[in-house]
Amino acid sequence: MTVTAEDVRTTALSLPDSSEKLAWGMPTFRVAGKIFAALGEDDASIGVKCPKEDREELIAAEPEKFFLRAGHDDNYAWLRVRLAALDSAAELRAILIDSWRQAAPKRLAAAHPELAGTP
Template sequence: MTTAAEIREVAAALPRTEEKLVRDRVTFRVGRIVYVTISADETSMGFAFPKEERAAIIAAEPDKFHMPRPSDERYNWVRAWLAALDHAEMEELVVDAWRMVVPKRVAAAYLAEVR
């Protein structure tokens, strides 16, 4: 099981990340682009994910992943139940979501540093 505190720790370590509270949800963003949110009740996490691959990830693991709110379906976005995610999987999802919103050179520099 993953917690909001663990998500916060991973996201805070990513360059250019800012944490903001928006409508009772913790959001992590680069500039104006949000790449991860934590629900107000801390039971789920929304994250940037390629829209073209959304149906496949949800179909493969429907107990773990689910569709975003109808108002967010137009975005590159998926949601996951925190109770179903282990730490390594959450970390991979958060870093991949962050990589979608930062310049490629920033992502490459960060990944080269952590390896």
């Protein structure tokens, strides 16, 4: 199965209180006004929230899947994901849920225990 930009949109918007807004010429997905995912300019990748301390390990483990945009991502807790490298829609959902949980207000995240513990 090939994961597409439309899969990203459908999955991101299925998360509680999520919305889509165009920013910097690309679709961004937000919860409570905070971006938790953004489609890349070519619809081949997404940016998601990821603690800086976790990024290098993920990139080292799966460099075909995870990457940083040099110079741009260095100062932000973000990671890029190549859609073509994802194994399934379930993997996409797990990545988006993890990013959503990082951006969502604590009260909103706590109100959705079904989304807890989904890396």
